[in-house]
Amino acid sequence: MTFPSAKPTFPAGVYGITAEKFSAGRTNIEVAREMIAGGIRLIQYREKRPAKSFAEMLAECRAIRALTREAGVLFIINDYPDLALLVDADGVHVGQDDFPVPEVRRLIGPDKLIGLSTHEPAQAAAAVAAGADYIGVGPIFSTQTKEDVCAPVGLEYLDHVACTCPLPFVAIGGIKEHNLGQVMARGAATVCLVTEIVGAADIAATVRRLQAACLASINA
Template identity: 60%
Template sequence: MNPSDKQKSRKGKPVFPAGIYGILGEKFSLGRTNAETARQMVSGGIDILQYREKSHLKSRKIMLEECLEIRRITRDAGVIFIVNDFLDIALMAEADGVHVGQDDLPVKKIRELAPHLMVGCSTHSPEQAAKAISDGADYIGVGPLFGTQTKEDACDPVGIEYLEYVAKTHDFPFVAIGGIKRHNLGEVLSRGATTVCLITEIIGAEDIHRQIKEIRKVMATWSPSGS
């Protein structure tokens, strides 16, 4: 299935899906390459996949090569592909979107340079959420909800209350992220999240297919559609 086969928004961009948002990172992938992990996550039924590496760990050339391969994998499966931070790599790899943090490129500028891309923005407070939305983000990240070791520059946990605030006050796509595991997933879902990101819980699993299946079982208890 091609990305064009997926439901599109009025602007021609993919619709942000409910379900499981996966993030790649070789450091936590048990020796698997990003491409190998991507194949397993895609075949296991991931809904959206983000490439996240840092330039002090890999050259931009290598990151582009990896993203080109992951783009082929995700395109064949019709899975939305997002590149973290690097707008140039996202454009060259023909990704569906780019995700930025509070200290990265401004959402407004990305919107000007690449209006066709889906833009996600990490937020840690009500004020940041409101600004990201007004600046034109297509979805926001809400977190980190719990302590996490997967992001070197992660801020302190914002707590589950921020998630509940966003779910109740904003009719806007968001992904709950940060320290989410199977044991606390129910708490996250009960506060209104419909798209969740579990990073090491998936890429650090021996059997990625089984882990995604188990996560969906938990999600099914909170959603009539079992997404």
């Protein structure tokens, strides 16, 4: 008798995202390998067309999926449910202008995670109603990592989500080591620092340091 696989558990700590443009000449695969060496528990692959072809993204994702599977690290694909299916990723993260969560669920099935970026209370409530497994909360601070990003939502929206949203969430946007404590103190258990990690001289050591700071704050 076979049983359906359980949906992965969303981890606390550092949420890693690839960003080759800011990776000091290193490939997404190299960055993912170093993140894993530092003890990260989740990596999201984020690339936008036309910077890379679908063939290039598929090859990268297959390589990163092999690394993450061997290490027991969750692997999330940004924007592309089809790419997630092709590499058997653990889930998909979408934005407000991407495919709606129920449609993504139809594509990827019940056992994959779906994350949805949110920027205001109404979007957080809608994410719960739509069946998202977790939400992104941000950008908390000003960020240049993404193009066409909305204005910072500030710590007030983070407060709202921490107090009212039943879903796990990741705080994202302009978070650096110097303001990480502020974000954790407002109730975030999972945080994303993009350039602080991918642009670091020693990615693995940076992840270890940030992960330790996050877990210490959670357990305080």
